[in-house]
Amino acid sequence: MDKAAEEIFEQLEHYFMGEASEPYSDKALTLAYEPINVGEIENPDTSGYVKGSCGDEMTIFLKVQNGKIYDAKFLTDGCGATLACGSTVTELAKGKTIWEAKKIYPQSIVNYLGGLPVSHLHCAFLAVRALRKALDNLNSREEINNVSYSF
Numbered sequence: 146m147d148k149a150a151e152e153i154f155e156q157l158e159h160y161f162m163g164e165a166s167e168p169y170s171d172k173a174l175t176l177a178y179e180p181i182n183v184g185e186i187e188n189p190d191t192s193g194y195v196k197g198s199c200g201d202e203m204t205i206f207l208k209v210q211n212g213k214i215y216d217a218k219f220l221t222d223g224c225g226a227t228l229a230c231g232s233t234v235t236e237l238a239k240g241k242t243i244w245e246a247k248k249i250y251p252q253s254i255v256n257y258l259g260g261l262p263v264s265h266l267h268c269a270f271l272a273v274r275a276l277r278k279a280l281d282n283l284n285s286r287e288e289i290n291n292v293s294y295s296f
């Protein structure tokens with residue numbers, strides 16, 4: 146392998162081994178060790194379950210009133226980054242309308258956490274997919290129709 150190819154290979158390795166080149170932010174570490182919004186909501190208005198490509202699972206439970214999410218919790222068997230992402234996505238969803246919650250993206254989680262190692266970006270995708278599933282499963286059209294949107 147020539148020197149240029151070796152350098153490229155090394156850069157790619159660092160990229161995919163995000164943990165080595167990108168440390169966790171303080172916020173991500175805090176939420177990994179002391180996650181918030183963990184648990185199951187009794188009689189949720191909706192919930193969403195997904196299994197990630199890594200095999201980790203997440204379920205999100207939501208309570209919705211007048212078209213707004215007023216409580217959100219999650220359960221996961223995933224890693225610390227998944228706990229941080231579940232904490233974040235539920236925190237971001239609280240107080241939002243269903244419409245607004247559908248605009249929470251993996252990047253929203255990364256921004257909130259102040260970064261996430263590349264090797265754990267998929268944890269943010271898992272959390273957003275679980276939220277979207279919960280929103281898609283929300284059957285009460287009444288909840289949605291009661292919202293007045295301002296653009």
Ligand code: FES
Nearest residue numbers: 199201223227268
């Ligand atoms: Fe699988 Fe985090 S390692 S979702």
